[in-house]
Amino acid sequence: MPLHIETGEHKTLVKVSGEMTIYTAAELKLALTPLLYRQQALELDLSQVSEMDSAGLQLLLAAKKTAQQSGYPLHLIMHSHAVLDALELCQLTAFFGDPTLMPHADHG
Amino acid sequence: MSINLDQALQTYIAEARELLEEMESALLTLENDPDNSELIGAIFRAAHTIKGSAGLFGLQPIVSFTHIVEDLLDQVRNQQLAITTTLIKDLLESRDHIERLVRLVAEQGASLGDDEQALDSQLRLNLARHQTARQTGLPECTPSAGPEPVSKEEGHVSATSLWHISLRFGPDVLRNGMDPASFLRYLGTMGTLCAIETLHDALPDWEHFDPESCYLGYELDVDTQADKGALSDVFEFVRDDCRITILPPHSKLAEYIALIHDLPEDNDMLGQLLVKTGALTASELALGLQTQHDSPQTDSSKLGEILIAQGAVNEVVVDAALKKQHQNKENKTKEGRYVRVHADKLDDLINLVGELVVASSGASLLAQRSRDSQLQEANSTIAMLVEEIRDGALRLRMVPIGDTFNRFQRVVRDVSHELNKDIALVITGGDTELDKSVVEKIGDPLMHLVRNSMDHGIESAGQRLAAGKPARGTLTLNAYHDSGSIVIEIKDDGAGLNQAKILQKAQERGLVAANAVLTDQEIYQLIFEPGFSTAETITNLSGRGVGMDVVKRNIQALRGSVELDSKPGQGTRVQIRLPLTLAIIDGFLVRVSTTHYVIPLDMVIECVELTQSALADTQGRNYLNLRGEVLPFVRLQHYFDVEGARGRRENIVVVSHGGKKSGLVVDELLGEFQTVIKPLGKLFQRLQGISGSTILGGGEVALILDIPSLIQHAIDQELSQLSQYALPRQQTQPRVN
Numbered sequence: 001m002p003l004h005i006e007t008g009e010h011k012t013l014v015k016v017s018g019e020m021t022i023y024t025a026a027e028l029k030l031a032l033t034p035l036l037y038r039q040q041a042l043e044l045d046l047s048q049v050s051e052m053d054s055a056g057l058q059l060l061l062a063a064k065k066t067a068q069q070s071g072y073p074l075h076l077i078m079h080s081h082a083v084l085d086a087l088e089l090c091q092l093t094a095f096f097g098d099p100t101l102m103p104h105a106d107h108g
Numbered sequence: 109m110s111i112n113l114d115q116a117l118q119t120y121i122a123e124a125r126e127l128l129e130e131m132e133s134a135l136l137t138l139e140n141d142p143d144n145s146e147l148i149g150a151i152f153r154a155a156h157t158i159k160g161s162a163g164l165f166g167l168q169p170i171v172s173f174t175h176i177v178e179d180l181l182d183q184v185r186n187q188q189l190a191i192t193t194t195l196i197k198d199l200l201e202s203r204d205h206i207e208r209l210v211r212l213v214a215e216q217g218a219s220l221g222d223d224e225q226a227l228d229s230q231l232r233l234n235l236a237r238h239q240t241a242r243q244t245g246l247p248e249c250t251p252s253a254g255p256e257p258v259s260k261e262e263g264h265v266s267a268t269s270l271w272h273i274s275l276r277f278g279p280d281v282l283r284n285g286m287d288p289a290s291f292l293r294y295l296g297t298m299g300t301l302c303a304i305e306t307l308h309d310a311l312p313d314w315e316h317f318d319p320e321s322c323y324l325g326y327e328l329d330v331d332t333q334a335d336k337g338a339l340s341d342v343f344e345f346v347r348d349d350c351r352i353t354i355l356p357p358h359s360k361l362a363e364y365i366a367l368i369h370d371l372p373e374d375n376d377m378l379g380q381l382l383v384k385t386g387a388l389t390a391s392e393l394a395l396g397l398q399t400q401h402d403s404p405q406t407d408s409s410k411l412g413e414i415l416i417a418q419g420a421v422n423e424v425v426v427d428a429a430l431k432k433q434h435q436n437k438e439n440k441t442k443e444g445r446y447v448r449v450h451a452d453k454l455d456d457l458i459n460l461v462g463e464l465v466v467a468s469s470g471a472s473l474l475a476q477r478s479r480d481s482q483l484q485e486a487n488s489t490i491a492m493l494v495e496e497i498r499d500g501a502l503r504l505r506m507v508p509i510g511d512t513f514n515r516f517q518r519v520v521r522d523v524s525h526e527l528n529k530d531i532a533l534v535i536t537g538g539d540t541e542l543d544k545s546v547v548e549k550i551g552d553p554l555m556h557l558v559r560n561s562m563d564h565g566i567e568s569a570g571q572r573l574a575a576g577k578p579a580r581g582t583l584t585l586n587a588y589h590d591s592g593s594i595v596i597e598i599k600d601d602g603a604g605l606n607q608a609k610i611l612q613k614a615q616e617r618g619l620v621a622a623n624a625v626l627t628d629q630e631i632y633q634l635i636f637e638p639g640f641s642t643a644e645t646i647t648n649l650s651g652r653g654v655g656m657d658v659v660k661r662n663i664q665a666l667r668g669s670v671e672l673d674s675k676p677g678q679g680t681r682v683q684i685r686l687p688l689t690l691a692i693i694d695g696f697l698v699r700v701s702t703t704h705y706v707i708p709l710d711m712v713i714e715c716v717e718l719t720q721s722a723l724a725d726t727q728g729r730n731y732l733n734l735r736g737e738v739l740p741f742v743r744l745q746h747y748f749d750v751e752g753a754r755g756r757r758e759n760i761v762v763v764s765h766g767g768k769k770s771g772l773v774v775d776e777l778l779g780e781f782q783t784v785i786k787p788l789g790k791l792f793q794r795l796q797g798i799s800g801s802t803i804l805g806g807g808e809v810a811l812i813l814d815i816p817s818l819i820q821h822a823i824d825q826e827l828s829q830l831s832q833y834a835l836p837r838q839q840t841q842p843r844v845n
Contacts, residue, residue, distance in 0.1 A: 022283075025320055053287045054289045054324060055320065058319070090289065
């Protein structure tokens with residue numbers, strides 16, 4: 001479950017590839033844990049996320065809340081179609097507060 | 109859980125298949141009848157059901173594509189979009205794609221390959237071009253009052269038609285393989301999700317957060333025409349794990365009452381009535397009934413009271429249902445109900461019935477010998493019942509050929525477009541029934557013959573007009589029963605078969621001698637030779653000469669025959685004759701020396717005694733004068749080389765096949781006899797003249813004669829004998845069927 005991590009001075013950029021589902025949720029949580037406690041802004045690049053289910057969504061929700069509590073922002077960027085679908089279905093785009101690209105014409 | 113899902117999935121696939129077939133034939137009819145709102149409704153509902161059920165199984169590609177089709181159909185339904193040829197074409201192609209998706213995703217559990225993806229995107233583009241309005245995300249939601257005005261009871265004015273659903277998923281939902289999101293999506297297919305609130309307050313802090321447990325809840329408002337049962341069914345698989353509350357909107361009440369009044373009369377109890385109308389779910393009814401049992405009365409009005417007290421249903425609805433029940437005490441309407449049965453079970457049943465027939469015959473035989481009249485009578489009753497069971501069981505396997513014929517509507521349409529010809533398909537005799545296994549195997553040969561007719565038979569519009577014919581060609585498919593066989597005809601009013609060309613081609617290929625004289629039939633039958641084709645151009649449909657001989661072989665494998673008839677300039681008729689061979693047949697038992705044979709009763713015309721004088725008249729040849737007709741006959745004893753002296757009294761059984769009569773000389777006639785065909789072993793498959801065996805009441809084996817092949821073989825034998833004396837100019841004779 002590859003997480004590509006780039007640490008910078010002011011923020012950490014994490015790129016998630018593959019599924020964010022019940023099958024990978026535990027692994028992802030483990031990998032994200034150190035990143036959430038860096039006392040830095042965190043950016044999750046979701047462009048390579050192929051699939052997202054409720055477990056994946058839940059993970060993002062938990063991460064967002066934790067980040068909010070610690071006082072450092074968590075941003076989701078480059079949402080893939082799968083991520084957009086899931087967020088729209090559950091009407092959570094507003095909660096995360098990140099700008100998303102307009103849905104593509106043939107995205108169903 | 110997975111076992112249930114698997115069976116349910118199989119049912120879904122079968123149901124989707126049926127719906128897709130209905131969709132296709134409705135679309136084809138709609139093309140010629142574009143204002144038929146019933147058809148449009150039917151097509152819409154088919155797409156809607158396919159999509160909805162697919163959602164339940166999480167078959168996302170099917171849901172997503174069908175959703176677009178359904179959208180389009182909805183617009184057509186609301187008269188926002190007109191039916192055009194292009195639209196029908198795109199819808200037909202989309203329907204094909206859905207069929208492909210069902211096969212790929214549902215049956216094989218695979219995902220779309222690149223080709224399919226490309227096709228998928230292309231079709232979506234095509235469909236999008238027809239769209240007048242785009243759907244983006246959740247639409248503006250105004251509570252709708254429904255398309256028809258619904259008269260409302262006083263005091264029950266509807267405020268809104270939104271359903272409120274409250275969901276709190278249990279912690280194990282994700283672990284059990286369910287995904288809350290899929291339920292939301294599915295609800296979205298049943299109507300419009302007007303409002304969704306995701307509740308995640310139950311999420312603990314990161315340290316204690318178990319990513320595989322579910323802490324989510326949802327508050328939803330749905331605008332849907334679905335009833336409480338349908339909505340409740342959505343959560344069937346998670347009912348035990350979650351807290352679910354469904355609050356129906358008030359305006360639904362008036363619809364409940366209207367529904368009750370519209371129901372056909374029946375004797376259901378009040379409770380079932382309410383469940384049927386959707387006022388209650390079955391579980392609420394069960395609860396109500398349970399409470400009722402605790403108090404001794406069982407009067408139906410009591411049931412109504414209990415239900416109201418528990419708040420499960422409204423008083424108005426109950427009164428209407430009561431009224432309905434009191435009104436209806438008679439007249440049960442029969443609705444067409446179907447039961448899905450596995451084909452193997454049917455075969456097992458028929459096998460058993462066959463054994464039953466044999467056993468019953470054996471018992472009857474013993475009863476007759478016992479001279480106990482009461483026993484004989486009892487056995488006669490049994491025999492009668494057994495016959496009825498037998499007939500009933502066999503009828504189960506018969507299907508009308510109309511279904512197969514109807515599939516050709518699409519073929520004719522597509523191919524005529526491809527060939528740029530105007531061809532209409534006329535179907536008659538669709539009710540004619542034949543055995544299921546035969547139906548399955550006759551499809552391919554029929555397809556080939558139809559394509560041939562369209563490709564080579566019917567001319568282009570221009571050519572037809574020049575020949576004084578109507579520009580539109582007609583292809584007719586017909587079926588009927590004829591003396592124990594089923595006859596399938598494919599007729600066209602095209603150019604007919606060109607005898608001269610066929611003869612020339614045959615002579616070129618050395619099949620026929622240079623100056624041989626052949627009858628019309630013989631010339632036409634040449635077409636069935638392997639590699640034969642007089643087509644000038646080879647299309648991707650036909651013309652390569654690999655078709656007709658395969659067609660003939662397939663038909664012969666079904667123990668059938670095929671004949672051609674043609675008039676130049678007027679058209680061609682192909683006639684396929686198939687036996688109704690079933691597991692059990694009525695036969696005529698005969699004895700030849702020490703062996704018994706069974707002749708299919710359908711083919712027996714009459715029995716004639718072969719008197720000494722008649723025998724003398726034949727002068728040693730194998731035909732006699734039957735009331736002015738020439739009747740050729742075969743001596744079965746000679747034919748089968750049965751040992752024994754020739755019987756003192758001989759009889760001839762006159763049989764008819766394909767319109768021709770022949771005679772079989774036997775010793776003794778033993779009468780009508782029901783029999784189960786036991787197939788011959790593999791060793792004897794190629795035996796000509798015998799189609800099976802059976803066991804007689806006494807335990808002996810009788811052989812069942814295959815009349816067509818027996819006669820043909822006898823003809824062949826004679827021909828080969830004659831050719832020894834033939835004049836040298838005749839070389840090989842083509843086969844006469």
